[in-house]
Structures are given as C-alpha cells and as structure tokens.
Amino acid sequence: MRGDGFTLLDLFAGCGGMTRGFLDQGSFTSVGAVEIDRAAAATYAANFDPTGEHTHAGDIAGYTDVPRVDVVIGGPPCQGFSALGKRDPADVRNQLWREFVRVVRDSDARMFVFENVDRFAKTPEFQLLRQAASEDGELADFDTRVFRLNAADFGTPQKRIRTFVVGSRIGPVDEPRQTHAKASIGDLERWIDLRTSFLEGSVLLEPGVRETWLPESTVEFQGRAVPGTFKLRDLHITRNYDMKSETRYAHIRPGRGRFDLPEELQYPCWRRHTRGAGDVLGRLEWDEPAVTIRTEFFRPEKGRFLHPQWANGGEQVNRALTHAEAAVVQGFDDRHLWCGSKAEIARQIGNAVPPPLARSVADVVAARLAV
Structure with a gap:
C-alpha cells in the first residue's frame, strides 16, 4: 500500500470502467494497466495515466515488467463465452484467463477481481480457474468467492448481469451490498431509469x-x-x-x-x-x-x-x-x-464494466484489505 491508497493493476483494462469504479471508492491508486486495443489504451491513459508511462498498449503475453500491487483487476474478452458469439471452446480469447493468473502471481497481489459475462460461470474455463485456486493450484493460497451481480442493483441505469470472481490471500470477502432494486423497499432505492x-x-x-x-x-x-x-x-x-x-x-x-x-x-x-x-x-x-x-x-x-x-x-x-x-x-x-x-x-x-458496479465491488475489496 502506498501512502495515497491500495495499489491497483488493471488487466484487459479497456476504457477504464473498472478502474474508474475502484478509484471512485476512494481507497485505491492506479499504478498500471494492460490493454491491447490502442484506442482503448489511449482512453485509459487520458483518464488515469496522463504520461502514458504505466499503460501497456499491447498483448498481455508481452507484459513482463509486472509491478508489486495490492490488487489485480480485469475482465478478459468475453466474446468466446458470450451467448452472442460462437462459443468456440478453442477460441484463443477463452485462454486469456491464464495470463491473468500469471500476472496475479507475478505481482504478489493480496487480492484479485476477475470479471466476465454471466455465462462464464458455466464454461470449462471457469472450472479451470476454480481449480487454479484449489489445493496445489497456482492460486491455492487464495480464498475465492463468486458473485453474480446485476448492474441495475448497484446504481447503474442498465440491467447487465456479470460474474465476478474475487480472490483473497488475507481472508474471505463479503458479497457487495445491493443498493437498488426493481421497486423501492426498505433501504433499497428503486432502479435508476433512463x-x-x-x-x-x-x-x-x-x-x-x-x-x-x-x-x-x-x-x-x-x-x-x-x-x-x-x-x-x-x-x-x-x-x-x-x-x-x-x-x-x-x-x-x-x-x-x-x-x-x-x-x-x-x-x-x-x-x-x-x-x-x-x-x-x-x-x-x-x-x-x-x-x-x-x-x-x-x-x-x-x-x-x-x-x-x-x-x-x-x-x-x-x-x-x-x-x-x-x-x-x-x-x-x-x-x-x-x-x-x-x-x-x-x-x-459496450465492453466496459459499469463504474457504479465496480465501485460496489471495490467497497468489499477495500474493507478486506483494511483489516
């Protein structure tokens, strides 16, 4: 942890929706990002890395100068898993989670947040990721929790369901606290409409x-x-x-x-x-x-x-x-x-993680890191 917050590394960062949510939470400092799409990498840098020094605009396989950080976040491309795609098991994009695991290990991160489409939890790659976090796996020292979250339940004006896998070497995390619902009830506000x-x-x-x-x-x-x-x-x-x-x-x-x-x-x-x-x-x-x-x-x-x-x-x-x-x-x-x-x-x-949803996940990550 730096003096100005827990350090954060964003993989498959896109335009920075996940980083935006984590920074808005208030406990995190961005120290690096990896994004192969140059325009998206430029967007990320314009918002979080004005000098461009910490944004790797290229293939994650070539990202070897990995900094030590508190948290690694990211969502590998979902097209190989998406119901809208061909769902080809051999799609190279389905294997990018392995690079995510490599960087988590190289960064000595205490926690990680892995985001993907809802159906990722039903794929063979999801089972392999869970195996990596089991006994004798590459992430065996991480306790993992899987959350199926609807962005509308967390203050986003969109019904968008995503799977989050949160891993922690410092103890289990709580499920993110829902703030909105289809109808206002108790302390839950009504979904935000258009x-x-x-x-x-x-x-x-x-x-x-x-x-x-x-x-x-x-x-x-x-x-x-x-x-x-x-x-x-x-x-x-x-x-x-x-x-x-x-x-x-x-x-x-x-x-x-x-x-x-x-x-x-x-x-x-x-x-x-x-x-x-x-x-x-x-x-x-x-x-x-x-x-x-x-x-x-x-x-x-x-x-x-x-x-x-x-x-x-x-x-x-x-x-x-x-x-x-x-x-x-x-x-x-x-x-x-x-x-x-x-x-x-x-x-x-279209590929971004909604910042309000990311911020809710950041709340539980920050709470665990602060213990």
Missing part, C-alpha cells in the same frame, strides 16, 4: 441531437496520433438514417420490438421468423433501466437500442442511442475522456 439518467441527472442529454461526427481532434499517445480527447458531450452524436428506416422505427412502441412492424415494413428474413429475437429493433422505456448495452448499440437492428421517446411522450425520436447516452447507461459521467474513432469508442463503451 429518464433520470438522461434528463434529470448530472449530465443532461436532450433527445434532439443533430450532429453525426466527432469533432476534429487528435492527441499523441505513445508516439502515435489517435482521435481525441473527447468529452461526453462530444459523443452526443447520431447517424444519418434513410426514410424507410425512420418509418420502421416510428412504429416501435416503448418496450416493444420488431413485431410491431406491419408486414410491408418487415425485413424479408424476418417474415420467415415469427418467434424469438423480440428485442431486435426494440425501443427502450423512459421509466426503466436499459437492457445490456453492447458494442453495436448504435444499430437498432442489433437489439433494444431505440431512444425511449415515443409520440405519447412528446416529439418522437426515431434513432438509436447516441454514444453519450450509451456511456451514461454504462454509468460514466462527464469526467471521463475518450479517444478513438466512432466505432472504436462504441466498442469501448
């Missing part, structure tokens, strides 16, 4: 956005120029939709999807599939959290990503979420800076 997040929160995002491109700006990161840095407001950008697309979107009611379309507006492939995929071309609801934000949230055909404003609530908004709205749904505020192209930043947003 109306509160977009129109009543600290960052006001008016629905009538017209800009379609990021501002022209570049920043140097480790000797190369990348687009950025952008503030949250700069990300409040939309796309140019054709008239037929807007006509389709206009038919979709809040909480509904493609089944609201008349037959003449159905895509030909949808006419043959009258079941399943109800969220496709779906519209969000003002008084509910969003569904899970993914990397292509800007394409309504990919899920329930249409703006919640419908005719009954005023001027109808027939577009997908902007990058800024998606970032707010993930729990980011206007402190966070962004680097990269529109597509790169969208990927960073």
Whole structure:
C-alpha cells in the first residue's frame, strides 16, 4: 500500500470502467494497466495515466515488467463465452484467463477481481480457474468467492448481469451490498431509469441531437496520433438514417420490438421468423433501466437500442442511442475522456464494466484489505 491508497493493476483494462469504479471508492491508486486495443489504451491513459508511462498498449503475453500491487483487476474478452458469439471452446480469447493468473502471481497481489459475462460461470474455463485456486493450484493460497451481480442493483441505469470472481490471500470477502432494486423497499432505492439518467441527472442529454461526427481532434499517445480527447458531450452524436428506416422505427412502441412492424415494413428474413429475437429493433422505456448495452448499440437492428421517446411522450425520436447516452447507461459521467474513432469508442463503451458496479465491488475489496 502506498501512502495515497491500495495499489491497483488493471488487466484487459479497456476504457477504464473498472478502474474508474475502484478509484471512485476512494481507497485505491492506479499504478498500471494492460490493454491491447490502442484506442482503448489511449482512453485509459487520458483518464488515469496522463504520461502514458504505466499503460501497456499491447498483448498481455508481452507484459513482463509486472509491478508489486495490492490488487489485480480485469475482465478478459468475453466474446468466446458470450451467448452472442460462437462459443468456440478453442477460441484463443477463452485462454486469456491464464495470463491473468500469471500476472496475479507475478505481482504478489493480496487480492484479485476477475470479471466476465454471466455465462462464464458455466464454461470449462471457469472450472479451470476454480481449480487454479484449489489445493496445489497456482492460486491455492487464495480464498475465492463468486458473485453474480446485476448492474441495475448497484446504481447503474442498465440491467447487465456479470460474474465476478474475487480472490483473497488475507481472508474471505463479503458479497457487495445491493443498493437498488426493481421497486423501492426498505433501504433499497428503486432502479435508476433512463429518464433520470438522461434528463434529470448530472449530465443532461436532450433527445434532439443533430450532429453525426466527432469533432476534429487528435492527441499523441505513445508516439502515435489517435482521435481525441473527447468529452461526453462530444459523443452526443447520431447517424444519418434513410426514410424507410425512420418509418420502421416510428412504429416501435416503448418496450416493444420488431413485431410491431406491419408486414410491408418487415425485413424479408424476418417474415420467415415469427418467434424469438423480440428485442431486435426494440425501443427502450423512459421509466426503466436499459437492457445490456453492447458494442453495436448504435444499430437498432442489433437489439433494444431505440431512444425511449415515443409520440405519447412528446416529439418522437426515431434513432438509436447516441454514444453519450450509451456511456451514461454504462454509468460514466462527464469526467471521463475518450479517444478513438466512432466505432472504436462504441466498442469501448459496450465492453466496459459499469463504474457504479465496480465501485460496489471495490467497497468489499477495500474493507478486506483494511483489516
């Protein structure tokens, strides 16, 4: 521990959602990060490592100068585990947890936090990770606890379920304390909805956005120029939709999807599939959290990503979420800076760990470290 907090190393750091949550908790200092995507690494550095000296922008396999830290956190890429992917057991991304284990050992960390998609707990890799923490395993001296957490239960305006594996060499950790619920009960507040997040929160995002491109700006990161840095407001950008697309979107009611379309507006492939995929071309609801934000949230055909404003609530908004709205749904505020192209930043947003959820995990980690 440094004088200014417990030391933290973030692996597969992305844009820094997990680090943001841990730093917001108040007990941690970031001393390093590893991220192979250069734009995401630049975003991380812009927020937590202005000199770029502690951000390894490359393959984790080449990360050998590992610092001694109190905690290692990270979430290896989830595409190999995700229900949306091919779930190929041979997917190289499914093996990256082994590099996570290596760095935990090399860092002499007292604790680690491993995050992944909900279904990770049902994969062979999860069982191998648990074996690593069992007798004679690489992490045999760690007590591990597995938590299945919904981001909406911890103050994020999004229903996003994730698996966290928390390991500790200094005693078991408690389960993170839930702060919100579907309905207010006892000391639990009601889930944060989109109306509160977009129109009543600290960052006001008016629905009538017209800009379609990021501002022209570049920043140097480790000797190369990348687009950025952008503030949250700069990300409040939309796309140019054709008239037929807007006509389709206009038919979709809040909480509904493609089944609201008349037959003449159905895509030909949808006419043959009258079941399943109800969220496709779906519209969000003002008084509910969003569904899970993914990397292509800007394409309504990919899920329930249409703006919640419908005719009954005023001027109808027939577009997908902007990058800024998606970032707010993930729990980011206007402190966070962004680097990269529109597509790169969208990927960073969709892959991020919601900071409010990470902060709740950081609470129990800090409590154990402080004992």
